[in-house]
Amino acid sequence: MSKNLTLDEVKKHKDEKSVWIIIHNDVYDVTKFLEEHPGGADSLLEVAGKDGTQAFEDVGHSDDARELLKKYKIGTLPPGERCKIITDCCKTRAARSSSSRNSSEKSWRTYDGSPASSKLKWAVVALAGALLIGIVLKKYLN
Numbered sequence: 001m002s003k004n005l006t007l008d009e010v011k012k013h014k015d016e017k018s019v020w021i022i023i024h025n026d027v028y029d030v031t032k033f034l035e036e037h038p039g040g041a042d043s044l045l046e047v048a049g050k051d052g053t054q055a056f057e058d059v060g061h062s063d064d065a066r067e068l069l070k071k072y073k074i075g076t077l078p079p080g081e082r083c084k085i086i087t088d089c090c091k092t093r094a095a096r097s098s099s100s101r102n103s104s105e106k107s108w109r110t111y112d113g114s115p116a117s118s119k120l121k122w123a124v125v126a127l128a129g130a131l132l133i134g135i136v137l138k139k140y141l142n
């Protein structure tokens, strides 16, 4: 089983001395790969200490590149910090963590930890309840 590494731990590894990147919920230590990366060290440093899934996928890396990833894997995010669906990923957590930095850095991620969908569900239930009460009141007051 791979080791659980939290986002807070990953965040500490954000410069040349130590570069950790999250891709598809797995954590990679690419410090030794910086100079070898065909896409340059800068592209890796840009997502150092952060989630690089989108950057990695946007480039359309080959199967060889995906295979190479295995060599650098050091762990996985704990279940509460994982992303369920890559395209529907959490703004709340990312916004919170990057608000102290540049806001343009906001990530597309959505984590399980931020139950945006469950909030929406309760809003719909509350709205339906209010509607029902309104209808009943209207009926009895007339």
Ligand code: HEM
Pocket: 021, 023, 028, 030, 037, 038, 039, 040, 043, 044, 047, 052, 055, 056, 059, 060, 061, 062, 063, 064, 065, 066, 068, 069
């Ligand atoms: C962290 C794990 C990564 C690994 C193991 C990796 C590996 C590779 C490999 C093997 C290539 C050669 C082409 C290919 O086989 O697809 C490549 C190219 C490239 N990578 Fe990455 N990459 C990683 C992350 C990233 C990230 C986060 C970016 C961010 C933008 C990036 C940007 C690029 C670019 C722009 C190229 C194209 C270089 C060119 O064709 O001139 N890579 N990468």
